[in-house]
Amino acid sequence: MDEVTALNGNYLFTSNQNIKYSLSLKSLQCSREAYAFKLWLMFKHHGLEHFQNLIQKYYKNQEELINHLSDRVLYVVEPQYFNVGLWFIPKEMEVKETITDYTAAEIEKIDQLNLAIYDQILKDGFMKVNSYHFNNLPLFIRIIVHHGNLTTDIISEIVAYLYKIYESFGSSPCKSLI
Numbered sequence: 001m002d003e004v005t006a007l008n009g010n011y012l013f014t015s016n017q018n019i020k021y022s023l024s025l026k027s028l029q030c031s032r033e034a035y036a037f038k039l040w041l042m043f044k045h046h047g048l049e050h051f052q053n054l055i056q057k058y059y060k061n062q063e064e065l066i067n068h069l070s071d072r073v074l075y076v077v078e079p080q081y082f083n084v085g086l087w088f089i090p091k092e093m094e095v096k097e098t099i100t101d102y103t104a105a106e107i108e109k110i111d112q113l114n115l116a117i118y119d120q121i122l123k124d125g126f127m128k129v130n131s132y133h134f135n136n137l138p139l140f141i142r143i144i145v146h147h148g149n150l151t152t153d154i155i156s157e158i159v160a161y162l163y164k165i166y167e168s169f170g171s172s173p174c175k176s177l178i
Helices: 035-046 048-070 104-124 152-168
Strands: 083-087 130-132 140-144
Touching: 035 048, 048 083, 048 152, 104 130, 104 140, 104 152
Parallel strands: none
Antiparallel strands: 083 140, 130 140
């Protein structure tokens, strides 16, 4: 381990570390301390059932968000883990069965719309979302629902917010892939 951190890069460690108690000097994660130790402490304190309940809650959050989106104007990508990915389809375009049914020109329009909506979300600072391009497909917006305080009311607020931005760009209702 000493060989790995021997150069003591100033970007790796914080200046206010207590060297005597710092686990960062004994971990490849450097300034991030030792997450495995923290995880072990959480398991010791909360127990396995607590984490099982959290994971079940995250899946329920995902299902609820998808159900809200399906009733609204969003095109939903098949979810993975605690992610919900979605495309907004421009008003002038027909909603097709899958995203790959669109032409290259249509994909470009979908991409531009989603980039504009994503930029608006970032500008507003209402919530933290990610975006991603995958295999020449348009940018999709990704919402991650693994937050312990996420409630039905908050999910409804998120959907209302997304719907408001979507409408401001002149989009039309879309059907869900799910």
